Amino acid sequence: MRIDAVLFDVFGTLCDIRRKRHPFLALAKRTSSPRSVIEMAMTRDISGEDIGRRFDVSSGEVRRFTAELHDELASIDLFTDADAALRTLSASGVKIGLVSNLAKQYAEPALDQLPIRPDVCIWSFECGWLKPDARIFALACNSLETKPENVLMVGDSLLADYRGARSFGMQAVLVDRQNTAPEDCISVQSLGSILSIVNDSSS
Structure with a gap:
């Protein structure tokens, strides 16, 4: 056809992502509903800060997410x-x-x-x-x-x-x-x- x-x-x-850090997965595991967070991240315009506020994740974990996300994005090839x-x-x-x-x-x-x-x-x-x-x-x-x-x-x-x-x-x-x-x-x-x-x- x-x-x-x-x-x-x-x-x-x-x-490909040469340096896989899985930042969203790591952040989701810090919440009470990891699966919901992953689905939310892929079906909405949402940031790590938004997730942190909504699911009461510490600011330190959000900062780690931001650093790992930046590193992962920089390794896209x-x-x-x-x-x-x-x-x-x-x-x-x-x-x-x-x-x-x-x-x-x-x-x-x-x-x-x-x-x-x-x-x-x-x-x-x-x-x-x-x-x-x-x-x-x-x-x-x-x-x-x-x-x-x-x-x-x-x-x-x-x-x-x-x-x-x-x-x-x-x-x-x-x-x-x-x-x-x-x-x-x-x-x-x-x-x-x-x-x-x-x-x-x-x-």
């Missing part, structure tokens, strides 16, 4: 196979979008690493939904003005990216750099392979 647009997950797919894949897809006229579950603080640093500007960015912290919720995929397809069956979702999460997109009627590919994907899913070890999948869809 023809592919008119490609949606990418961001972290683990296009970008583009995977080596992402640059050429994005440039080639963009030059070919394929629409490119991002669909990512992440806290607001990570969005701009990730975008700064990309060699192109995506046509759409669907962030969980803006829309309030987390993959694999069908609504986030519907928003992406509507924003691209493209039918789900003509959109390819590329990501490294079997549940959130691959199965979530397929359940919504989209095409999907799992990025599996460690070659551990289940046999029943379509996977690639390098983003360079996405180019041939897109090209084959139009032949």
Whole structure:
């Protein structure tokens, strides 16, 4: 089936964090409701200070969060196979979008690493939904003005990216750099392979 647009997950797919500090997780563990804090961080525009005030976290822990977050953001880097894949897809006229579950603080640093500007960015912290919720995929397809069956979702999460997109009627590919994907899913070890999948869809 023809592919008119490609949606990418961001972290683990296009970008890597070289110095993983997990600041939101560490801060959440200092609260009475860690799971709620993590979900809140990814579905709202909220800061560490906001979390600290709402969940009575000490100022020292909030300062540690801020330092670890700054260190983690500074270590964001583009995977080596992402640059050429994005440039080639963009030059070919394929629409490119991002669909990512992440806290607001990570969005701009990730975008700064990309060699192109995506046509759409669907962030969980803006829309309030987390993959694999069908609504986030519907928003992406509507924003691209493209039918789900003509959109390819590329990501490294079997549940959130691959199965979530397929359940919504989209095409999907799992990025599996460690070659551990289940046999029943379509996977690639390098983003360079996405180019041939897109090209084959139009032949």
